[in-house]
Amino acid sequence: MNPSTETQQAFINKSIVSSYGTMLAGVGIIILFSIMAPTSFATFDNFINITRQISFLVIIAVGATLVMSVKEFDLSVGAMASLGGVIAAKLAAAGMPVVICLLTPILIGFFIGMANGAIVTRFQVISFVTTLAMGTILSGVTFWLTDGSTIFQNIPTSFKFIGQTQLGAIPLLTIIMILVVLIFWYVMSHMPLGRRLYAIGGNERAAVVSGIRIQHYKTFAFALCGMLAAFTGALLASRLGSAHPTGGDGFFLNAYAAVFLGMTVVRSGIPNVLGTLYGAAIIGILANGLTIVQVPSFMQDVITGVIIIVALIIQRLGRHS
Numbered sequence: 001m002n003p004s005t006e007t008q009q010a011f012i013n014k015s016i017v018s019s020y021g022t023m024l025a026g027v028g029i030i031i032l033f034s035i036m037a038p039t040s041f042a043t044f045d046n047f048i049n050i051t052r053q054i055s056f057l058v059i060i061a062v063g064a065t066l067v068m069s070v071k072e073f074d075l076s077v078g079a080m081a082s083l084g085g086v087i088a089a090k091l092a093a094a095g096m097p098v099v100i101c102l103l104t105p106i107l108i109g110f111f112i113g114m115a116n117g118a119i120v121t122r123f124q125v126i127s128f129v130t131t132l133a134m135g136t137i138l139s140g141v142t143f144w145l146t147d148g149s150t151i152f153q154n155i156p157t158s159f160k161f162i163g164q165t166q167l168g169a170i171p172l173l174t175i176i177m178i179l180v181v182l183i184f185w186y187v188m189s190h191m192p193l194g195r196r197l198y199a200i201g202g203n204e205r206a207a208v209v210s211g212i213r214i215q216h217y218k219t220f221a222f223a224l225c226g227m228l229a230a231f232t233g234a235l236l237a238s239r240l241g242s243a244h245p246t247g248g249d250g251f252f253l254n255a256y257a258a259v260f261l262g263m264t265v266v267r268s269g270i271p272n273v274l275g276t277l278y279g280a281a282i283i284g285i286l287a288n289g290l291t292i293v294q295v296p297s298f299m300q301d302v303i304t305g306v307i308i309i310v311a312l313i314i315q316r317l318g319r320h321s
Contacts, residue, residue: 022264025310026282033289041292048169054284055177056081056232056239060251061258061276062184063228066221068259068271069188070200072127074116074222076135077229077255080109081248083142084233089151089243092159101159105230112138113226117219142245152242163239173235180228185273197221198270254283257304260312283307 034042060077067074084105091101112134119130165172188194196217199207208214232251237243261282262275283304290300 022261029282029286029289033292037289037292041289046288048171050284050288051174052171053288054280055173056236057251057254057258057284058177058277058280059180059235060229060232061255061280062180062273063225064255065259065271065273065276066184066197067225069197070218070221072120072218073131074225075128075131075252076116076138077225078249078252079135079138079142080112080226080229081233081236081251082246083138084109084230085237085243085247086142086145086151086245088234089155089237090145092156093151093154098158098161102234105234106227109226109230110223113223114219116226117222120222121215121218146245148245150242150244155241160238160241163235173239176235181273181277188273254304257307258283261307
């Protein structure tokens, strides 16, 4: 085999890995757990259960996708989800209508996201630092609101309706997740807002020359991310009928893992909503399967971290090829 042929073969191998590696890994995970637990994993009821479990992760990860599309990060999404859940639960316990319980955290999340975006764009502070600090502030506020305890008393049934209701065999949470995915997929794929966000993420200098208002669109991306994170927390509180001051913190790592995994499946190297859905599904299937085969929960965190590293390697291979 001459050098040029070897180079071509290496290019083909890298292309296959970057294009189909994550997808094949997902299929492999499903087959593995189907063999290990055929009567409990590979069932329709468990499939429905997985869609409900990943609904929170998908919604918060879609917000992370928007911010990553402009080459920024929001590390406050977990704390924002915790705060959103606590605010929704406190309002519900106070007897406020369900609409108010959901809209209030959404609006607060939107404005906190705007604050993140304004600090990043107007004062040129790195988004890692800004959102890390904001997450610390939000955690402090959440503990202050709850005195560090779980809110579960006087939560009305009407508030739990959204999180615990099924329409036929389909959970309402699954339907909400699908609607969020479809809305933001359409926005990012077919509307000027999505094209401008991708233009900023692709080449910020070229976007400026094209007349795109960088500060405006980046701030809006952070605002939408904060809004979806708070909405996730409110849905989680509705599902559980309670809210813990750290209830949403665990979503942070998995949300970005879902985005990175999605970048290796659809539109290689570019954050995208459908890819994020696929990434979240892999994480959800993995967590569900590991729980069914009784793998300790701490090992699930280890495996999630490994998945992120592998996804980054696959993404890197795709970029080179």
